[in-house]
Amino acid sequence: MTLGLVLVILVALVFDFFNGFHDAANSIATVVSTRVLTPTLAVVWAAFFNFVAFLLFGTKVAATIAKGVVQPSVLTTSVIFAGLVGAIVWDVITWYFGLPTSSSHALIGGMGGAAVAKAGWGSLIADGFRKIAVFIVLSPILGLFLGFTILVGVMWLFHRSRRVDRLNKGFRRMQLVSAAAFSLGHGANDAQKTMGVILALLIGAKLKPATAGVPLWVVLSAHAAIGLGTLSGGWRIVHTMGSKITKLQPVSGMSAETAAAATLFFTAHAGIPVSTTHTITGAIVGVGSTQRLSAVRWGVAGRVVWAWLLTIPGSFAVAWLAYLPFKLR
Numbered sequence: 080m081t082l083g084l085v086l087v088i089l090v091a092l093v094f095d096f097f098n099g100f101h102d103a104a105n106s107i108a109t110v111v112s113t114r115v116l117t118p119t120l121a122v123v124w125a126a127f128f129n130f131v132a133f134l135l136f137g138t139k140v141a142a143t144i145a146k147g148v149v150q151p152s153v154l155t156t157s158v159i160f161a162g163l164v165g166a167i168v169w170d171v172i173t174w175y176f177g178l179p180t181s182s183s184h185a186l187i188g189g190m191g192g193a194a195v196a197k198a199g200w201g202s203l204i205a206d207g208f209r210k211i212a213v214f215i216v217l218s219p220i221l222g223l224f225l226g227f228t229i230l231v232g233v234m235w236l237f238h239r240s241r242r243v244d245r246l247n248k249g250f251r252r253m254q255l256v257s258a259a260a261f262s263l264g265h266g267a268n269d270a271q272k273t274m275g276v277i278l279a280l281l282i283g284a285k286l287k288p289a290t291a292g293v294p295l296w297v298v299l300s301a302h303a304a305i306g307l308g309t310l311s312g313g314w315r316i317v318h319t320m321g322s323k324i325t326k327l328q329p330v331s332g333m334s335a336e337t338a339a340a341a342t343l344f345f346t347a348h349a350g351i352p353v354s355t356t357h358t359i360t361g362a363i364v365g366v367g368s369t370q371r372l373s374a375v376r377w378g379v380a381g382r383v384v385w386a387w388l389l390t391i392p393g394s395f396a397v398a399w400l401a402y403l404p405f406k407l408r
Contacts, residue, residue, distance in 0.1 A: 095273035099308020132266030139350030144275025165189030165398025181354030188391035192398030219361030225338030226365025250329040257336035264343025335362040
């Protein structure tokens with residue numbers, strides 16, 4: 080490997096760290112806000128199941144990032160570096176304002192912006208962007224629908240029970256299972272984005288063939304970086320997700336996590352790089368809506384939606400600008 084390639088791989092792992100700092104906090108927001116687990120225990124719980132996800136789901140999402148968004152021939156070291164800069168800058172901006180935007184879509188927007196700056200709009204793979212755009216809309220809607228449906232079903236099953244304290248105790252235990260399931264889905268999606276970037280780098284440098292899978296050292300380093308990021312920060316976004324959108328109890332937290340996990344299992348199996356942020360936010364809004372529409376703080380939800388809409392064009396623009404010095408050399 081050249082020094083430049085090593086440095087860009089390190090930048091990719093820095094992005095993964097910021098993904099954990101910014102985005103992976105969503106995987107523990109509900110279980111922390113309902114006080115089922117302390118933040119430290121929740122991080123350990125999430126990290127374990129994030130890693131297990133690799134064993135269960137493989138690396139289909141990583142392959143999509145590496146080969147299905149931008150023409151592989153365009154992905155030089157400088158293009159990927161500029162794309163990572165765009166994603167990192169956007170993550171830092173939205174983290175500062177406590178907005179749970181998608182690091183996945185920031186990365187996709189960043190790679191797209193740098194590729195267009197280098198080779199024009201023809202460098203983008205239209206089908207890949209189209210699929211991602213569809214699921215930007217569908218993943219929160221699926222999360223909302225499933226969250227609403229699961230919580231209504233649970234309330235109907237237990238509506239005659241008078242032992243509220245026993246029910247709450249039972250749902251606190253069940254939320255451990257749902258939190259584990261959501262972390263599996265999170266690991267099957269978000270933890271694979273950086274793996275895909277590094278795989279694209281290795282293919283572009285002719286160190287791996289175009290048909291190569293993700294090397295084990297890439298898997299391990301990406302999981303380590305995202306875990307350290309989660310441990311180091313992200314609590315502003317935990318607060319937004321866990322208490323500002325709607326008030327969560329163990330039963331609603333369990334329902335939201337189960338709904339989000341089901342959505343993420345489906346998309347991981349299909350190799351679609353969706354946003355865990357979008358999915359869990361939709362599920363939280365869904366469970367909040369079962370009480371009454373006013374139980375959801377729609378002003379906060381509206382700010383989150385605006386941040387979603389701006390993520391791809393925002394990171395695209397930053398990455399496009401970041402690539403210009405390479406183009407002017």
